[in-house]
Each structure stands twice: as structure tokens, then as C-alpha cells.
Amino acid sequence: MSRIADVFKNGKAFIPFVTCGDPDLETTGKIVSAMAENGADLIELGIPFSDPIAEGPIIQEANMRALSGGVTTDEIFDFVRRIRKKVSIPMAFMTYSNIVFSYGPEKFIAACSRTGIGGLILADLPYEEKDEFEPLCKKYGIDLISLIAPTSENRIAVIAKEASGFVYIVSSLGVTGVRSEINADIGAMVKLVREYTDVPCAVGFGISSPEQAKKMAGLADGVIVGSAIVKLVAKYGRDSAPYVGEYVRNIKENIR
Amino acid sequence: MPESKGRFGIHGGQYIPETLMNAVIELEGAYNNYKNDPGFNAELNTLLNEYAGRPSRLYYARKMTEDLGGAKIYLKREDLNHTGAHKINNVLGQALLARKIGKTRLIAETGAGQHGVAAATAAALMDMECVVFMGEEDTKRQALNVYKMRLLGAEVIPVKTGTATLKDAVSEAMREWTTRIGDTHYCLGSVMGPHPFPTIVRDFQSVISKEIRQQIMEKEGRLPDAVIACVGGGSNAIGSFYHFIGDKSVRLIGCEAAGQGADTFETAATINTGKLGIFHGMKSYFCQNEYGQIAPVYSISAGLDYPGVGPEHAYLHDIGRAEYVPVTDDEAVDAFEYLSRTEGIIPAIEAAHALAYAIKIASEMDKDKIIVITVSGRGDKDCAAIARYRGENVSE
Numbered sequence: 001m002s003r004i005a006d007v008f009k010n011g012k013a014f015i016p017f018v019t020c021g022d023p024d025l026e027t028t029g030k031i032v033s034a035m036a037e038n039g040a041d042l043i044e045l046g047i048p049f050s051d052p053i054a055e056g057p058i059i060q061e062a063n064m065r066a067l068s069g070g071v072t073t074d075e076i077f078d079f080v081r082r083i084r085k086k087v088s089i090p091m092a093f094m095t096y097s098n099i100v101f102s103y104g105p106e107k108f109i110a111a112c113s114r115t116g117i118g119g120l121i122l123a124d125l126p127y128e129e130k131d132e133f134e135p136l137c138k139k140y141g142i143d144l145i146s147l148i149a150p151t152s153e154n155r156i157a158v159i160a161k162e163a164s165g166f167v168y169i170v171s172s173l174g175v176t177g178v179r180s181e182i183n184a185d186i187g188a189m190v191k192l193v194r195e196y197t198d199v200p201c202a203v204g205f206g207i208s209s210p211e212q213a214k215k216m217a218g219l220a221d222g223v224i225v226g227s228a229i230v231k232l233v234a235k236y237g238r239d240s241a242p243y244v245g246e247y248v249r250n251i252k253e254n255i256r
Numbered sequence: 257m258p259e260s261k262g263r264f265g266i267h268g269g270q271y272i273p274e275t276l277m278n279a280v281i282e283l284e285g286a287y288n289n290y291k292n293d294p295g296f297n298a299e300l301n302t303l304l305n306e307y308a309g310r311p312s313r314l315y316y317a318r319k320m321t322e323d324l325g326g327a328k329i330y331l332k333r334e335d336l337n338h339t340g341a342h343k344i345n346n347v348l349g350q351a352l353l354a355r356k357i358g359k360t361r362l363i364a365e366t367g368a369g370q371h372g373v374a375a376a377t378a379a380a381l382m383d384m385e386c387v388v389f390m391g392e393e394d395t396k397r398q399a400l401n402v403y404k405m406r407l408l409g410a411e412v413i414p415v416k417t418g419t420a421t422l423k424d425a426v427s428e429a430m431r432e433w434t435t436r437i438g439d440t441h442y443c444l445g446s447v448m449g450p451h452p453f454p455t456i457v458r459d460f461q462s463v464i465s466k467e468i469r470q471q472i473m474e475k476e477g478r479l480p481d482a483v484i485a486c487v488g489g490g491s492n493a494i495g496s497f498y499h500f501i502g503d504k505s506v507r508l509i510g511c512e513a514a515g516q517g518a519d520t521f522e523t524a525a526t527i528n529t530g531k532l533g534i535f536h537g538m539k540s541y542f543c544q545n546e547y548g549q550i551a552p553v554y555s556i557s558a559g560l561d562y563p564g565v566g567p568e569h570a571y572l573h574d575i576g577r578a579e580y581v582p583v584t585d586d587e588a589v590d591a592f593e594y595l596s597r598t599e600g601i602i603p604a605i606e607a608a609h610a611l612a613y614a615i616k617i618a619s620e621m622d623k624d625k626i627i628v629i630t631v632s633g634r635g636d637k638d639c640a641a642i643a644r645y646r647g648e649n650v651s652e
Contacts, residue, residue, distance in 0.1 A: 050549040051418060051535065053427045054273045054434070060417055073547045097271050097534040102548025124271045124534070128258045132534075149275035151437060159274075170275060174435035 003090045004042065004118045004143045004165040008200035012255045013041035013222030014213075015202055016229050016248050017094060019062040020045050021071025025079045027238045029086075034245030036089040039252030044121065044224065047076055047095035054123035056177030058227040061234065073103050080115040092119030092145065092165075097132065105136050113140035119165045121145040127159050148193065149173075150184035160196035167193050169203045169220060178227050179206030187219045210254035217255035225251060262451020265574055267567030270450040272537045275434045283441075284452040286357045291459065296352065303348045304463065307381070308338045310345075312464075314471035314628070320598050320618075327481065327621035329614065332468055332630040334492060335603060341633030342461060342492040343374035347443060349460035351378035354441035361385040361440045365429040367394055367422035367488065368559035368606065369401025370633055371445030376410035378443075386410035389428045391421040394558045401637055419552040422488075422562045426536055446489025447566035450537030454566050461495025468628055469499050476626060482507040482617075485630040486609040487580065488524070488560035490569045492632035497578060507579065510569060511609040513555035514582035524553035526565040527573050527580040535563075540570040556585040556645065559606040559633075587612040589645055592635060604633035605642065 007013050018031050028045075035043055048066040052059065080091070093112065100108045100122065112120065120142055125132065130144060137144040143165025148156055150173055160167060169189055171182045190201045203216040204224030213223045232247060233240045261284075262268045270280060290296040304310040313333040321329045334342040351362060362379050364386070366372030372388040379386030388405050392414040395402050405412050418424040426449070433442040444453045447461070465483070472480055483500055485493035487510035500506040516522035518529055526541050533542040535550060543551040543563040555561045565580075572578035588605055591612035596602045603611060607630065614629045621627070635642075643650035 051423060051427050053430045053536070054275075056431075057417075064418075067549060098542075098544070098548040098550075100548075101534050102531075102544060102546070123273055124537070126270060126272060126274050126277050128260050128270050128277070130258055131260065147274040149273070149277075151275050151278045153278060155274075155277060170273075173275060173437065175431045 004092065005200065007042045007090050008166065008221045012217040013202060014039060014248065014252045014255060015042045015044055015222055015224040016040050017044040017046060017224065017226035018229060018233065019048055019059065019066050020076045020079065021048060021066035021069050022062040022230070022233055023065050023237055024069050025071060025075060027240065029079065029083050030241035031233065031244050032083055033087060034241040035248050036087040038245040038249040040089060040248050041222070042090045042092060044092050044094045044226070047073060047093055047099050049096040049099055052096060054175055056175040056227060058178065058230050058234070059176050062230045073099060077111050077115055080117060084116050090118050091116065092121055093117055094121040094123070097122050097125050100133060105133055109133065109136045109140045109142055112142050117142065119143040119145050121168060127155065148189060150189070156189065156192045157196050160193045163197050163199045166200045166202050166222065167197070168224070169201050171203050171205045171207065171216070176205055176227050178208040178231070182206050182212065186216060190220050210250055213251045214254045223251070223255055262455060264568045264571035267538065267540045267570040268451055268454060269539050270537060271534050271539065272450045273434055279433065279437045280450055280452065282357065286353060287452055287456050290353055290356060296356065300349055300352055303352070304345065308344045308348060309336060310463065311467045312336050314468060314475065316475070317599050323598060324615060324618040326619040326623065327625035327627045328623070329618055330472065330480070330626065330628045331601070332464060332496065332628055334464065335601070335607070335631045335634035339370070339374045339377050340636065341370040341374065341604065342464060342495060343371045343445060344377065345463055345495065346445065346457050346460040346491060347371070347374040347378045350441065350443045350456065351382050351384065354443070355382055355384065359439055359441040362443045363387045363389070363429050363432050363440055364443045364445060365422065365425035366390045366445065367425065367561055368557065368637065369394070369398040369405070370559060372410070372412070373401050373404050373408070375443050376405040376408035379410060380408045387432070388412050389415050389425040389432065391419070391425050392416050393420040394422065397558050397641060398637055422558065423550065446491040447494045447568060448489040448536060448538060448564060454538070454568055457491050458494045458498060458568060461491050462498035464492065464495035464630060465497060465499035468496065472626070472628065479503055479506055480626040480628045481505070482509055482627045484509045484511065484610045484614050484627060486511045486560060486606045486632060487565060487569060488513065488562045488606065489564070490566040492630055494566060494568055496630040501577060508572065508577065509613065510578055510580045511583045511613045512580055513557050513560035513609055514584045515554040515556070517584055518582035522554040524555040524561050524563065525582040526563060527569065528582045530563070538567050540567045541565055556588065557605045557609065559604070560609065581613055583609040583612045589642055591615055592638070592642055601631065602635035602639070603631050604635050605638040607632045
């Protein structure tokens with residue numbers, strides 16, 4: 001079993017997201033430490049992409065801020081190498097296929113393995129295209145995370161059967177962002193996934209408040225929060241780490 | 257085991273968020289169901305003939321031929337279609353298909369505005385709601401088309417993200433589609449995006465080469481030596497090439513927008529300057545930096561100002577069946593003026609890229625050779641911008 005699956009062994013997992021290099025990698029480093037110190041179980045590190053088609057305005061803007069700061073994939077790997085000396089928390093990358101493809105899939109996935117990145121979430125890589133990277137992920141022991149959406153319906157079985165690490169349950173139609181209500185029947189989706197796999201389920205997209213997190217944690221094995229954290233980074237910039245830490249602690253306490 | 261669909265060699269595929277997968281699967285099923293359905297095809301043909309004005313003319317450009325003194329030049333007049341461009345061919349097909357599967361709302365991206373106008377037109381005709389995403393930069397370059405879309409009852413949403421041009425309009429339309437799938441069809445305007453779009457759009461545009469073939473046989477009793485079309489995403493080009501792909505004697509030439517030059521950063525010549533990548537649902541060639549960030553591209557033509565190219569073109573390039581050549585802003589503007597002056601036809605600035613290359617090669621070809629150039633659209637929409645390019649201030 002990979003380190004990512006271990007994340008879910010001690011109760012409900014909290015998985016916060018941050019875009020690397022927003023506004024610079026030094027800040028990202030402080031944020032990652034604050035997340036780890038305040039109870040995060042797995043950290044999702046976003047590698048910025050110029051045209052992130054699954055993101056709402058909040059994370060789109062974070063990508064733009066990071067890229068205008070000039071951050072590159074090489075610098076992000078160096079950053080992970082450095083931060084690994086300070087934190088032992090499991091980490092996964094969240095990005096888009098072209099970032100991995102253009103770097104050279106094997107070079108990228110081998111570097112993940114060397115730097116202690118346990119999982120890879122690619123927002124534009126559905127089940128049908130996973131052969132693009134999955135054989136390499138298996139070779140290097142990286143979990144290529146499968147996503148399931150409210151529209152997946154009959155696809156859930158085939159996707160779940162081959163899932164590894166965790167299953168990322170997309171809570172809502174549309175792109176990432178902060179939502180006041182989550183209407184999809186998450187409970188039913190999780191139930192269906194569990195018919196086909198023992199791999200844990202984490203719910204993301206749209207979750208921001210502790211109440212929402214608590215509710216979603218009740219239905220699944222973990223909760224992913226992105227936009228709500230990125231909003232704090234947008235607001236407080238280089239000083240955002242303590243605010244993110246406080247937010248992470250609050251969510252973690254609510255889903256315990 | 258997963259099975260990747262819609263491949264042209266190594267290109268194509270379906271690199272999209274899981275949320276959209278069942279929508280493209282539904283679309284593929286519907287298309288396979290209707291593409292050979294006599295009722296559907298009869299309905300589409302009636303629309304193409306009676307409403308869009310097909311078949312479009314294959315016009316012998318006598319003055320241009322004499323002036324250049326080489327190959328015999330024919331113009332495939334897609335500019336004479338209703339709404340003034342080839343875009344209507346695809347839009348009527350997709351709107352009809354969307355209605356058959358119960359969709360009541362069309363969303364579309366547009367660059368120059370031609371596809372947006374065509375989509376808004378089809379939506380008006382078929383009583384569908386229509387929302388068009390257009391880069392804010394392009395809404396300024398093509399203000400008249402924005403007005404036309406609104407006049408036709410569509411909502412135009414200016415896209416401010418990224419470079420605020422065509423690629424951002426595509427991204428935003430995809431995002432909108434993930435938000436609302438149940439009643440909405442994404443009417444993609446070119447032979448790009450995830451499968452089945454490159455195939456569906458090609459099939460609906462292939463009427464162009466089907467007609468060219470028939471018309472040139474009637475007029476000349478033989479196939480042309482070259483077919484030339486402009487390539488952004490590549491829909492009018494693939495439509496012009498398709499029925500000649502098997503005829504090795506016919507050179508297929510796609511003209512990319514080189515902007516300030518294919519050796520500058522101010523270019524949109526994807527096959528000439530880009531590299532293999534994965535973006536907007538497909539594997540193909542893209543203008544991008546060494547880390548895979550999509551490059552901000554540039555062309556005077558809003559319709560060719562796209563950092564990628566359809567996967568079938570990428571494949572035709574790989575196997576050497578089609579040639580892709582860069583044409584600069586300057587060359588295109590010269591050709592825009594040349595055709596206006598010589599034949600009394602004002603071409604779209606997109607099509608002027610194909611004309612520019614034809615002008616270059618025609619004079620070097622023997623007089624018994626035949627070139628067909630697809631005039632993908634008319635140039636009314638470009639007049640003000642070209643005037644400005646020449647330093648004249650014309651208000652629309």
C-alpha cells in the first residue's frame with residue numbers, strides 16, 4: 001500500500017491545496033509547513049498551468065500570479081526537495097497533462113518519486129487516457145489519482161475498479177470554486193465507489209466552510225479544500241501562512 | 257482496460273475533465289446514430305442548400321490567373337455562404353444533431369466572430385438559446401460581429417482571462433459546459449478539442465471538398481494539382497482537403513498565420529513553430545514554452561490566432577500528406593488588397609493567408625496546372641482593421 005493510502009488510516013483526512021509559487025515559492029514553503037503543523041494529512045501541491053480548464057476564477061488567478069512570478073517545474077521540484085527536509089507529510093501534485101508531458105513523462109514521474117511526491121492528480125486526464133502516464137506511475141510507485149464526477153454514473157464502476165491512492169470525488173458540476181451549496185448526492189457516489197474498491201474516497205470542489213467539510217467528511221473518508229485556501233493566499237500574500245494554518249486547524253477539528 | 261478514442265496517428269484523444277466524459281460519449285453515440293440516417297441527412301442538406309446557399313461556387317479567377325501568369329486559379333467561394341463563411345456548414349450540422357438529442361442551448365467559442373455569428377444564426381433558426389464566448393481582445397477587433405450575434409439573440413460573454421483571445425474563449429466555453437451539461441451542447445467551431453469533435457466538424461466541413469471535386473471535374477475534367485486553405489484550428493482546410501487525401505497527385509497546402517514571422521514570438525504558426533503537447537482535449541502540436549505553458553500567440557487574423565492545430569492536420573503533417581506553410585501579416589494584407597483589386601472579391605483576412613501563398617507559387621507553376629484556393633469567408637468584417645493597419649482611421 002502506498003503512503004497516500006496510509007493518509008486515511010487515522011480517521012477522516014484533510015487534504016488542503018496550494019498553488020506552488022503563488023505569489024512565490026518561499027511563501028508556498030511557509031504555507032506547506034503551516035498546513036503540516038496544523039493537522040493536514042496530505043498536501044495537494046498545484047503546479048501552475050497557463051490555461052487551467054477545470055479551475056474557477058480563484059485558482060485561475062493563483063496560476064496567473066505564480067506564472068507571472070516566473071515559477072517553473074524545475075524550480076518546483078527543487079522546492080519539494082528542500083521542503084522535504086522540514087516536513088514528512090505525504091504530498092501529491094495537482095496539475096494538467098501538458099505539464100507532465102512537456103517535461104518528459106518519465107523524467108517528471110521519476111522526479112516525483114525521488115522527491116517524495118506520492119500521487120499525481122491530472123484534471124484533464126480521464127480514465128480513457130490514463131495509459132498516457134499510468135504505466136510510468138506504477139513503475140515509480142506513484143498513485144495516479146482517479147476522479148469521479150456527478151456526471152460519471154455508469155463510469156463509476158470501471159474507474160473505481162482500477163483506482164489507486166484515493167478516489168477524488170468531484171462534488172459538483174462545473175469548475176473549482178467556493179460554493180454555498182453542494183447538491184450532488186455524494187453519499188450515493190461514495191456508496192457506489194465502495195462497491196468496487198477499498199481505496200478511500202475524498203471529496204473536493206466547492207468546499208469552504210467547516211460545516212460543509214464536516215458534512216462531506218461524514219459521507220466520505222476525506223475532504224479536499226482548494227479555492228478557500230487560495231483565497232486566503234490572494235488576500236494575505238506573503239503573510240498568508242498563519243491564516244492558512246488557522247484555517248487548516250479549524251477544518252481538521254471539525255472533521256475529526 | 258481504457259481505450260483512447262479518436263486518434264489520428266498519435267494525435268487526438270479525449271484529454272478532458274471527467275465531468276465532460278459522458279457528454280462527449282453521448283455526443284459520439286448520437287453522431288454515429290445520425291450520420292448515416294437518411295432523414296437527418298435530408299434535413300441537413302435542405303438547410304445547407306436552401307438556407308446556407310450551397311453548393312458554393314467554384315469560380316475561375318481569370319484576371320488573377322492572367323496577372324500571375326502561371327497555374328490556373330479557382331476560388332472555392334465559401335464567402336458566399338449565408339453568414340459569410342464556411343462556419344455555417346458545421347454549425348447547421350451540430351445544431352441539428354444537438355436538437356435531435358434534446359439539447360435546447362448552444363454554447364460556442366469564437367475568434368473572429370464568424371463561428372459565433374454562425375452559431376447564433378443556427379440557434380435563432382432552430383429556436384435554441386445561444387451563449388458565445390469571445391476573447392475581450394477579439395470583441396474589440398471584431399465589434400461588428402459582436403453586434404450581429406446580439407442582434408441574432410445570442411448572449412456574448414467577453415473572456416478576460418489569459419490572453420483574452422480565442423484559446424481563452426475555448427477554455428471558458430469548456431468550463432461553462434462542465435457547469436451545465438444537461439440542456440447544453442458545446443458547438444465547437446473547429447476540427448479540434450476532444451473526440452468526437454475533430455471528426456464531426458471535419459465531416460460537416462467535408463462538403464467543401466466534395467463539391468470542389470465535382471465542380472472541377474465538370475469544369476476541367478480532372479483533379480486540381482493543389483488545394484490551398486488557411487489553417488487556424490483547421491476546419492475549412494480539412495473540409496477542403498478531405499476528399500482529396502487519397503489522391504496523391506493533389507498537393508494539400510495549409511497556410512498558417514505567421515504574424516510578424518515564424519521566427520518571431522509574434523506568431524501563431526503552430527505546425528511550423530510548435531511542439532507536441534496535450535491541451536484543449538487533444539494531443540497535437542501547440543505553441544508552448546519549454547515547461548508546457550501555452551504561448552500567447554499573435555496574428556492579425558483573430559480567426560487564426562490560436563496556439564494549437566486540429567489533430568488530423570498534425571497527422572497529415574507527420575505522414576507528409578499535407579504541407580503547412582507560414583504566411584505573415586504583411587503577406588496576408590497584401591493578398592487581401594490584391595484579390596479585392598484584381599477580382600473584386602474582398603476575402604476574409606484568414607483566407608487572405610491562403611491567397612498569399614497561392615500568389616507566391618502560382619507564377620512558378622506551368623499554365624496547365626490547376627490550383628484551388630478556398631476563400632473561407634468574406635472580408636467585410638476586416639475592412640476597418642486592415643485600414644488601420646495601413647494607417648487609415650476608418651470607423652465601423
